[in-house]
Amino acid sequence: MPSILNPLYFRLLKSQTRLFANSSDSNLIRVLKTMPKEPKHIADAQKQRSKIKEKYNKYVPGRVTLQVLGTGAKGAPRALYVFSDQSRYLFNCGEGTQRLAHEHKMKLAKLEHIFVTQPVWKNIGGLPGTALTIQDVGVPQITLHGPKGLEEIFAATKRFVVIRDLKIKMAECTEHSTFEDNVMVVKYVLLERNEDIVHDAIDEESESDNSLGVQVGNSEKSDAETSTRREGGNRRRRRRSNSMNKQREENIVDDTDYYAHERKKFKSRSRSRNQSRPQSLESGLRNHSANNISQISEDILAETKEKGTSMCYICRLQPRPGALNLDKCVKMGVPPGPLLGRLKAGHEVLLPNGNKVTTQDVCEPDDPGPLFLVVDCPTVEYLDSMVESEEFRKHQKFATKDEDLAYLVVHFTPQNVMDNPRYKAWIEDFSPSTSHLVLNETNTCMGSLSVHRIQHKLNLLAEELFPLLGDNGTLTVTEHSNLHQNKKQKCEQNTDTSPSKSMENLSVKTHLEPYLYANTFLNFHLRPKKGLDSTAELKIVPNEYIEETMSIQTFPDVLQSLKQQWNNVKKDLISKNSMRLYPKILFLGTGSCIPNKTRNTSGILLETEKNKYILLDCGEGTYGQLVRFYGKNNCDQVLANINAIYVSHLHADHHIGLIGVLQGRKRALNSLNMKKGPLYLFAPKQILAWLQFYDRFFENIRNEFHLIPNGDLLLNEKNPATFHKNVIEELDMSDISTCFVKHCPNAFGVTVTHKTGFKITYSGDTMPSENLIELGQNSDLLIHEATMEDELANEAIVKLHSTTSQAIDVGKKMNAKHTLLTHFSQRYAKLPRFNENFSENVGIAFDNMQVRLDELPLVPLLYPALKLMFAEHYEELEHKAVKRQLRIDREREASVERKKVKENCKNLE
Template identity: 55%
Template sequence: MSLSVFKPHLFKITFDVYRTQLIIIYFYKFLVIYSIRFYTNKGVKINSNLLSILKEMPKEPKHILEAQRQRIKIKQKSSKYVPGKVCLQILGTGAKGSPRAVYLFSDQSRYLFNCGEGTQRLAHEHKIKLAKLEHIFLTQTTWKNVGGLPGTALTIQDVGVPKITLHGPPGLNELFSATRRFVVLRDLKIEIAECTENNIFEDNVVSIKYVPIIGKPKNFTLEQIENSSSNENMGKAFSSSNNNDTDDTDYYAHECKGGVENIRSVSPTIQHLLQDNKERGIAMSYICRLKHRPGALNLDKCVFKGVPPGPLLGKLKNGEDITLPNGNVVRSSEVCDPDDPGPVFLVIDCPSEQYLDTLINNAEIKKHQKFAGNDNDVTCVVVHFTPTEILKLPKYQRWMDDFILSTEHILVNEANLCLGSIAVHRIQYKLNMLSPNLFPLLNDQGMVIEGNSDILLNKRPKCDSVNTIKSENGNIESNNLLRKDIGTLCKYHLRPKKGFDDYSQVRLDPQEYINETMVLPDFPAALNELKEKIRNTQMNLTIRNYPKILFLGTGSCIPNKTRNTSGILLQTSETQNIVLDCGEGTYGQIIRFYGLDESDKVLSNIDAIYISHLHADHHIGLIGLLQGRKRARQYLNLPNKAVYLFAPRQILGWLNFYDQCFEDIKEEFILIPNGDLILHRESYPKDDKKDLLGQLNLNDFKTCQVKHCPNAFGVALVLENGCKITYSGDTMPTENLIELGKLSDVLIHEATMEDDLAREAIIKMHSTTSQAIKVGNDMGAKYIILTHFSQRYAKLPRFNENFAENVGIAFDNMLVKVDELPLVPLLYPALKIMFAEHYEEMEQKAVKRQLKSEILAAQQS
């Protein structure tokens, strides 16, 4: 091996990057490997002891199994004690585009109340460790509460949690069964608690009582509701097409670990029961009480009483009275702080007015209002997932007034504004410095902003305490201490003290993000050079407003802080939009980019959604997007209009199941199977397609099968102005796509792996960067945009010599007009400096892979 490998800039080993034990192990491995290669090249025979040292050095841990073993040990130790610190923490505020998610946090265990779409991403960003999460409590089986369960479960599995228990209305187990083909949980056991009003969940931290709240649909009498669980005819309303849409495809069979085991469909009998529950309407509320905790031993009082160090202190701590050698009796109550009987808090969800009477008349909840028999039973805080329009009702307000004055009320619903992510703003402020047109600042208005700057247009106050709520008829006076407009990471402390705390609420500091970039060596000069190049290039361009492409998600597999899963918004005109793939959080990305008002217009103008294949990172956000689009059209007083859904026909098995068992969505889409539009094998009726293209203002829309999982497709769209846009979805290089995309104006192609990982790309059936670029060149595409990067490239992929002037890298929240594509490759030099630390880290990993490969080859030879 040549010493030229040792590039000095690759070995700036900082404590920030290399303080973990794993990196230290790798470093020493590297020294041994280099020594072997160096002396081998010099003709020196290597002592076998040196090779044995390398073999015996610590290996990477057996990831999931080892983590599970450690988790069980920790759990066994901690379960003997009642924790001294417990709080409720807002993870998702329930704002439009933000999940509804509240964390019950102790120094031993974690519990989650609701798990809306995007929960996992916020938990990852804010280091809300999921390793101790074992129980999730759902108030309704609706997407705004359960949309984040698949992604969260995958993350929980990856950090070594062996089992998770779901609590809530019926249907949670069936929900996971229905997603098992595209959400693979091989190492995580899902258990479903029996959540009846006679049952209670209890551990060493908390006891939680289930309070089912039953709705009363207008077409049901109370007697029918009470008897509906035995009414078998309820299930006959199912669409007969459901059986035909059953999907037994294993979408992960191509991966090296094997496919999904024991795939099973939800039985018709279970489906009938679920539809029964859907018609009845069940919302679960929870009465929660922390476990009684003995008062802590006060050492100052012990010293005053003359208690010597030793076992007598332990007896006093355990509640025993003792007698000192001098005969004095010391009572435990005299030297211990008062016991904490355990505060009570409620989690309430009243989805509509139909549930209200059942809620306000519930006898169990009354025991914790002003009617409580003793002070210890009085509620200290109520978390309301109830929609604002219900909370405004006088009847609901009077029910809230039945709590004592000191009870605090926290809203987790769409009245809040905070979407919770700092990271997406941080990187957008940095990229905005390169090009405000390509990277406009985001428009969500729910973040507290530090400092003063002319660029800060979306300031808002801290979360507020109010005593009135605006109703349709004016202000309703109330004695409630109501927390509204709360932010992510706000807390309510339950133990040792009680009270609301917004000190840890997420805040933005744009000037800090700009300053930390401007101090990078050579960046100011690179920025000036870039701006000059952009100005000179723009002088030779004629830039039309449309079409333009907004990248909503440019990462693969699961979201991380800076790259969401796959999603692209293609704006063909001011009044027409098409979505290409729809990973988790796509709806939230639209809200964050456009803001509340403008996003309603954008959502209402979505006329088509294309799903390339049925891996979760490409379609799990579809239901949330359909629901968001429906709400936007209702808000703008537009008539209901189904969206054209281009997707593998097998998606109907999932969508029909969800529609029949949980929420009505079938009226929101018209399925156009991707397989009916395949190039040279089109089976979609010509007259129907002509009408379809006319409604979408397209000249053509064709697909092809690509090399990834079963039923995976690429697509090419030709707009009315003749612009041709091709999108690969996920695929290895394939001639089908090259033929489909011939002479495209732009190819958007996945580039999941760097070139050094070509073997892994084959196993996963993805493309490397060079392969993606070659596909674009072979089809004669004018421009190529790379996307769908492995999450190891959180900020920037590795460049290579193939990155020419027609190749661009996609970022989340990058908005590029097709006529602006020549500007994107100009960003490379500044990007490499802006993300130098990240880029150096990738280079070091590449060197290590090369050395490991070489030493393995040397051993084998």
């Protein structure tokens, strides 16, 4: 044993210790790598936020602006953003709010209060996703304001929307309570419906009361449809029916942890098809409440739905002392120094010459705080409550003080109610100085520029695959004019439909134009009082996007070469098979986890033949994507003809948009005066826990679908002599089969085979799966997730996803004619990394890409132009890959050096 005083031994020992600590092969490092990663940045951000809040809470902000985020247009969220120097508030949070907030870089780190007018999907559909974003930026708590029980939406979604570091608080919202902070005071006004009023509104949800249509086993479990309009006798019948069906509804529960695999070390043992199924699938029926909420919460929710309360808000900014006027101070002889501070604090001072100076002598007039109203009158049944409200009357022309007059009224009210003579008369009772901002379906702006920007660029490459979007409701700058064009901007009784009409004109209040119809980023400055500001509104500038791309060096030449290749290949394809019109595949969302500005979450529309559609997965914003692609009017025909929806698994990015699509389909059928039955919902049986909860306590959706559990369609296990065979034939399919895949519990892959012969396989989310390969043998098209690039294979294992090469390899093994890759990590917002495995039958999917089956050979031709078009993004990906490889090389070299040190130590011994 060498002496510890030996310098050589000491250096070797020190080197060995250092290398051991840095080695990725050490036990410690391995343990650290496999431990769940705590989001440390969230805790740090929360502490920082608390310090800032404490500092500024004592001051009344000098700047408060009301900003339109979601206009309420068809397919767009309803979301009104109010921000001051240090605080943020949101009024309503419809589906898609998270994506718009991400695109427009809204400072959600300061958002702590969300006000909801009514607990319906168009107001709360974006709450789960927005809460995740708020959590990630370090907000410690958000407070919900609105009808009772609103917070239970988080209890219902907790299995697939994981909120760990954000506290959800529900404010006490009654007519006798208020909310107050350093920015404003909010009074709650409850509108209640008059049940004696019967009306017909296209946007109203059906009140029929049969239970959820569920296909279990071989029989159809659904009650007969019962008409229950709002007459008193029918309401009593509905209550009795609810009590009879209560036990059945309570039996459906889902206690599965769908994200457990991301918190535990992945076990490589794959489950064989012959092994037992996941316990949560076998034990889908439990004798517990649907989502394990308390009986008290259930009673509150049931009462809220029964009464149909709509919450309105009277918001008054806190009074602010007038600012110190230095010119007046000089005139009064006030010297610089502490006397100015005393005057600013509101105290009178005595000057050296004996004169007294008061605050009123040297300050601007106090700002008492302007007042604005947020109003949502859902149907004419609520008009009595609204018109007769004494609280509103105090701020109309009957106000006894000028500061009590409403400065602005924000209307979330549907247009058919606003057109009611009583609603118009109520508006006329406001002062002529009051402005009226409308956020409802009459607006046309959907809020996103990025989707138009990338679509205009991709359209340069292939007009067939990337048609320009049907959403033309956003202001557009044409090459002939600098005016902000909006072809469908509407004003009440306005006969001027010229496309040159600008939002600046809308700010002029006349008897013909009493309302302001908004686009995203319309601002209304409350303090200082500057009123309407439309300079920041979104503008689509097609020429700018095209010039930006064409100015890339060598791009025109590459584009010309692409066009020539495209035409040659297309001619050859036409000569061979006449280019069938169907099927068409439209990608509505090609991103994973959360939406970003260019890739929405999962959704694929399969048009099997003319006016026959099947939707594969349904992430948040899928309904909006349909409206954006087809346009406000044309999308109704598509929605009405969606006959089936397939949900692969119960992660939120694959099914949270389902309710929006179901409601959109129903409105489309009403609008087109079409009578069709419920669509077929192919999904894991456990989805019922969520859908039943929403139906029982928020809005009736029970008549809109029949559930066929994915487990009933397992390959080689289904019985052809079942009800499902009739459903498959009704959908013009010869076969629909599923299989378990390697992802979260109850995750499935699917293959659909049409009666004309084409076969399409969709993986959902999965690691490479032998079950899927067997299921999709000889498919015409495999649509497979490719979440990670090849170098991130270890990360893909942890999250149970596939790399690009793995997805391509699955296509080869199942002998698929073509493979389209989708579900890319948001790090690949524009383009994934290519590798040598990309071949002539492998394509990349983009949002709003529509391709026919016979056009698939054309897709790989796009690669050179795509790399050049998104060169900056692609170079960044390559740069990160090089840095990652250098790190791996350093770790490998350190490992080799460590082994040498060990050997030297042994030799010394």
